[in-house]
Amino acid sequence: MLVLTRRAGESLVIGDNIEICIVDIQGEKVKIGIMAPKDISIFRKELLEEVKGANVSAAETEIDLEALAEALKK
Amino acid sequence: MVIETKDLGFVEIDERDIIRFPHGIYGFEKASRYILLKKNKDSANPFMWLQCVDSKNPCFVVIDPGRLFHNYEPEIAPDAVQAIGLRSPGDLRLLVIAAVPHDIEKVNVNLRCPIVINAVDNIALQVILEDDKYLMKYYLMNKGRDSDARADAPGR
Numbered sequence: 001m002l003v004l005t006r007r008a009g010e011s012l013v014i015g016d017n018i019e020i021c022i023v024d025i026q027g028e029k030v031k032i033g034i035m036a037p038k039d040i041s042i043f044r045k046e047l048l049e050e051v052k053g054a055n056v057s058a059a060e061t062e063i064d065l066e067a068l069a070e071a072l073k074k
Numbered sequence: 075m076v077i078e079t080k081d082l083g084f085v086e087i088d089e090r091d092i093i094r095f096p097h098g099i100y101g102f103e104k105a106s107r108y109i110l111l112k113k114n115k116d117s118a119n120p121f122m123w124l125q126c127v128d129s130k131n132p133c134f135v136v137i138d139p140g141r142l143f144h145n146y147e148p149e150i151a152p153d154a155v156q157a158i159g160l161r162s163p164g165d166l167r168l169l170v171i172a173a174v175p176h177d178i179e180k181v182n183v184n185l186r187c188p189i190v191i192n193a194v195d196n197i198a199l200q201v202i203l204e205d206d207k208y209l210m211k212y213y214l215m216n217k218g219r220d221s222d223a224r225a226d227a228p229g230r
Contacts, residue, residue, distance in 0.1 A: 048100065052100050054171075054173065054184055054187070055101040055134075055171065055184075055187075055200075056101045057175075058172065058173035061134070061135050061172070061175075064113070065081075065112075066119060068121055068135070068174060069121055071181070072215075
């Protein structure tokens with residue numbers, strides 16, 4: 001991992017078309033601005049990990065679909 | 075073509091029904107071709123398998139959220155709409171993934187990360203909604219007669 005130190009107002013450029021800007025720093029929180037093409041998705045990491053975890057659990061499902069529908073009718 | 079499935083053994087499918095997921099599904103980025111399978115073709119059962127075509131796994135239980143809720147209206151970002159090449163709103167289909175643990179009472183659906191499908195060209199992707207009013211685990215057994223999809227619905 002490349003580690004750099006920036007001040008508020010400074011930026012990083014990644015590749016040809018991604019820019020990361022340190023917009024503001026307040027105490028423990030850093031406000032980060034990102035300019036990137038629309039086809040590149042940007043997520044808080046913990047949210048992405050949560051989604052992957054939910055999908056992995058769901059993929060482990062072993063169930064008879066008829067039994068599932070019956071159970072929900074009650 | 076014949077494919078191996080998680081729940082239904084070897085099944086003959088029509089390649090025209092294959093749904094392409096160019097970015098896969100979160101956690102399963104490499105699987106890009108899926109097909110929807112019903113347990114019994116003529117059944118009214120709304121639950122289906124979203125089965126990977128190229129391997130037995132992954133395979134997800136999915137359902138059209140409209141069969142469960144009267145007010146599930148997620149805002150799909152324009153970038154997602156564009157990514158699946160949607161030309162008309164009427165071509166959009168939604169599916170949500172259901173997780174069924176060993177205790178069937180704990181069955182839940184992921185309303186925060188629906189699958190959006192361009193039903194004309196069979197291109198799809200999973201979106202992560204910005205708005206957290208829809209839950210990643212909405213427990214269906216708590217639903218009772220109420221078909222309100224919102225996390226903050228009265229009585230929840």
